Amino acid sequence: MTEQQRLELEAAAFRTLVAHLQKRTDVQNIDLMNLAGFCRNCLSKWYKAAADEQHIELTQDDARELIYGMPYAQWKAQYQREASAEQLADFARNKPE
Numbered sequence: 001m002t003e004q005q006r007l008e009l010e011a012a013a014f015r016t017l018v019a020h021l022q023k024r025t026d027v028q029n030i031d032l033m034n035l036a037g038f039c040r041n042c043l044s045k046w047y048k049a050a051a052d053e054q055h056i057e058l059t060q061d062d063a064r065e066l067i068y069g070m071p072y073a074q075w076k077a078q079y080q081r082e083a084s085a086e087q088l089a090d091f092a093r094n095k096p097e
Helices: 003-023 029-036 040-053 060-068 072-079 085-094
Strands: none
Touching: 003 040, 003 060, 029 040, 029 085, 040 060, 060 072
16 A cells, blocks of 8 residues: 555544544534544544644634534534533543643
């Protein structure tokens, strides 16, 4: 496999992951954090950091919109539920460093 092929496969896998998370609005960020240690916000921060490394102008809000598929405030209003006591306790126990 060439370096270009690897990059294209990684990009395709990332786009598939983002599309999957955009469709699975029932999965809350706290659930993702508790189970996998990352969430949509993490992805948007990593995306922004990658843009910064390459000196590509991108705001954090723009990165979030790319990951969420809509403005973050709109996603929160439409889909985000208040975290349960159990979810918050799990997060506190497993909070990433």
